[in-house]
Amino acid sequence: MAHLEASRRGGHLWIFFTQPLPAAQARTWLLPWCPVGIEFYPKQDQSTGYGSLIRLPLGVHRLTGKRYPWIGAFSRDGKPVKAATTVKETLTWLEQQEKVDPSHFVSRHRHFVSHLGRAYETSHTREVSQSPRNNIDNPSSPTTAHTLHEWCCQQDPFDLIGRYVELDARGVGLCPFGEHHRRGKDCHPSFKVYRPRSPGRACWHCYTWGKGGNVFNFLCYYYGLDAAMMWQRIQAGGVV
Ligand SMILES: [Zn+2]
Numbered sequence: 001m002a003h004l005e006a007s008r009r010g011g012h013l014w015i016f017f018t019q020p021l022p023a024a025q026a027r028t029w030l031l032p033w034c035p036v037g038i039e040f041y042p043k044q045d046q047s048t049g050y051g052s053l054i055r056l057p058l059g060v061h062r063l064t065g066k067r068y069p070w071i072g073a074f075s076r077d078g079k080p081v082k083a084a085t086t087v088k089e090t091l092t093w094l095e096q097q098e099k100v101d102p103s104h105f106v107s108r109h110r111h112f113v114s115h116l117g118r119a120y121e122t123s124h125t126r127e128v129s130q131s132p133r134n135n136i137d138n139p140s141s142p143t144t145a146h147t148l149h150e151w152c153c154q155q156d157p158f159d160l161i162g163r164y165v166e167l168d169a170r171g172v173g174l175c176p177f178g179e180h181h182r183r184g185k186d187c188h189p190s191f192k193v194y195r196p197r198s199p200g201r202a203c204w205h206c207y208t209w210g211k212g213g214n215v216f217n218f219l220c221y222y223y224g225l226d227a228a229m230m231w232q233r234i235q236a237g238g239v240v
Pocket residue numbers: 175176177178180181186190191206207208209
């Protein structure tokens with residue numbers, strides 16, 4: 001369902017939809033599966049302008065004067081094989097490629113969200129400083145060699161949280177936990193990411209809500225999952 005287009009320094013992995021859908025929906029669905037360090041577009045949930053721009057496929061690269069090909073397959077020795085050579089052939093090839101029907105995953109996602117909603121309600125009544133933090137040094141049942149604390153230490157808070165919240169150079173952005181703000185959303189940036197005092201410790205704070213935590217707490221709140229479910233999801237590769 002994803003299609004690889006070569007570029008000068010690597011490639012772009014495209015996912016085509018059968019119909020337009022809001023950027024926020026595409027981000028909710030796909031961003032958790034994007035490895036840290038890989039750029040993800042659309043970069044904004046919503047924008048008053050165009051948002052961040054990306055080079056469209058089949059455009060001519062100004063420096064090289066070339067169009068970058070789509071990769072149709074890989075040879076036995078792992079070399080990429082072009083899907084087509086001319087623009088016409090490429091368009092025909094693209095037309096034949098599988099597209100994702102958003103209604104398919106949106107209905108499944110709704111089910112997922114309502115499931116998360118229930119988890120959120122149960123975990124939400126507890127203080128940030130309690131449930132997740134208690135589990136950090138002592139995760140219930142890690143299935144890999146890494147503990148949750150190790151995982152937290154490996155994360156760069158600006159990188160990780162920056163994938164969910166647009167942060168300025170000082171690490172400040174609009175709080176994603178709108179329910180704690182007047183009118184249900186943060187209108188004046190009151191969310192800040194900072195370097196933790198020691199690796200894996202508290203690195204974000206919302207000044208309106210008066211709460212904060214580490215990268216793991218952030219993800220628990222963002223996805224509305226309790227610590228055990230969130231850790232399971234991280235171990236299953238659902239975040240990194
Ligand atoms: Zn907030």
